[in-house]
Amino acid sequence: MGRGEIEHLYPVMVERRRYLHRHPELSYQEQATSAYIADVLNKAGIEHKTQVGGHGVVGIIKGSRPGPVVALRADMDALPIQDEKEVEYKSEVPGIMHACGHDGHTAVLLGVAEYFAARREQIQGEIRLLFQPAEEVCPGGALPMIKDGALDGVDVVYGVHLWTPIPVGTAASAPGPMMASTDEFFVNIHGRGGHGGMPHKTVDSVVVGSAMVMQLQSIVSRSVNPLDPAVVTIGSFQAGTVQNVIAERARLAGTVRCFSETARKLIQKRIASVVEFTAQSYEAEVVLEYIPGYPTLVNDETETNRFFKVAGQLEGLKTELTPPIMPAEDFAYYLQQVPGCFILVGAGNPEKGAEYPHHHPKFDLDEEAMAHAAAILISLTENYMDEWEPK
Template identity: 65%
Template sequence: MEQEVLTALLPSMVEWRRHLHRHPELSYMEKETTAYVREILHDLGVELQSVTSGYGLFGTIRGDLPGRTVALRADMDALPIQDEKTCQYASQVPGVMHACGHDGHTAVLLAVAEYFCKHKETLRGSIRLIFQPAEEVCPGGAQAMIKDGALDGVDVIYGIHLWTPIPVGTAASAPGPLMASTDEFFIEVHGKGGHGGMPHAAVDSVVAGSALVLQLQSVVSRFVDPLDPAVVTIGSIQGGTAQNIIAERCRLAGTVRCFREETRELIRNKILFMTEYTARAYGATATVDYMSGYPCLINDEYEFNRFIQTGPQVPNLQTDLSAKIMPAEDFAYYLQHVPGCFILVGAGNQDKGIVHPHHHPRFDIDEDAMLHAAGLMIRMAESYLVEYA
């Protein structure tokens, strides 16, 4: 692929991305985003299909030559974060912004659609374009897209994530497990309220909850193999209303991340066990609402090798092996149905001040990274279709 071909796609990608950045929509609310994408794809002549639950859509570009079908996916939802950037494309929706790069993902896939629509005569097979809602909030949008037929007839799937921890000009992935599974739990500790000066006549739910926070830190450190990455984090503890009142209730909320289903089940069981008996030790009771979220994202080894081989063919891009990372992705569900590869595309640039992490109020991307992402998606799809023509 010539540099000129890719560069010609950049102005449209920037325009689309900045429009979406100005008009973000939260998970399960991507009505206008879906309409915007639909209009562009319709004008390109893409064969479109809506989903029956929520927002999102998928379409197919059929090449003039026979062959297999490659799916390419982009997510479209934003986050409940106030945009603190001072730029002309900052979010115009109070309290909502694209703080994870999904606007860029959508713009990249639209550019890829434009490319393949203009090259149908040399396309060996078909391209399935998946524009998915609700990646940020469990249960996510991937399963609904699959249920509605997004993977019907698909042989392989690729996805990208613009990733600011990696400098622009580098893309990284890994064979096998790349991103962790994610579960959430909510614990209600029930004690007996009373006067702060008379603790013997009450059961302090805050003390029991605090002890539970400390006890749960031993789940990973003492029950999980040190060579098996896992995380248990208590992100919230809430209890009490005043300094001199012993709280009757205390609420904890946390997350679990790991890479093996056996470890996932072990941690779940330990949390349930420790919650019951720690609360009991303080004379309290506790209930646990444990919610299983996205599974571990596991790349196909053969398709990871395709990434390593084809990535350097994209101008100004080098490939690298990624370490496992604890953030989760519902792209994992697609990989449970068909082989594929999920790739982190560097979008950080210290020289441009693009240094803020994902989900930060001043998050931004180096828009040149969209060139690399589009080129990578095109190269991966063409490599697969030519190999199996």
């Protein structure tokens, strides 16, 4: 694969990414995005299935010779965030935007699809293109796609994430645990409301919730092994409506991030204890809803080494070993089924406005990163097929 072939794909990837950026759809609602993907695959003469695991699309490119099945994955859903960028491709849907780069992932995989569709005679085996819905919201779209057969017969799986925390021209990964597991919890507190001037007649749900927040923050610092990374975050505290009424009800919502199942189970147990006994101490009632989410993303060592070998030879790209990071990814489910590697492709560039964090209202990416992402996926696929030997 030459640099010129990627340069040929690049303008179309940019055009498609900007179209998708203008027309974002939330998790589990990606009907138009799915139809757009299917239309591109149709025009490229690529066999495909729709409604896989919901709004998922699976493209199938079979080569002229027997060989392995290589799966490549892109997610397609957006977020409930108002786009505050002033660019010509700004989201046209109020309150919804691609604030994580999934539009770029989809555009990249469509470009890769067309690259291989034009080279069927050179393909040894099959390339499976996984366009996945609903990555942003648990339980996610990966498991339903797997249950619908998206990984049947697959030998290896690769995925990329355009990543603004690292600069464009850099790609990073790591063998073993690379991204954290994620769980969600919701705490509904029922106290006894009343007049703000007579607190002794009430059970103040705000005070109860505040005590819980502070106690929950001690779980990681005092119960989890300090050598085992973990996070407990309370992202939402809702209670009351006016200044002189003691709120009868309050609701906390939080997330848990871990790298080991030991810490994950311990934290779940400790959250339940903290919530229950704090409520009891204030004579409040409480209901805890704890929702297990994505598991830890664990890269295969052999396939991660392949990434460093292959990507290190690509023009204009350097590789680095990433430390474990606390964001989660349902790509982890694919890696539980087959060997593979998930890669962070640098998309940060302050000179182009690509300096805001993921999930920020002004999030954007340096679109040059898409060329690097495509080159990585193509090169990994070709290298795996070249080195494949029948069992």
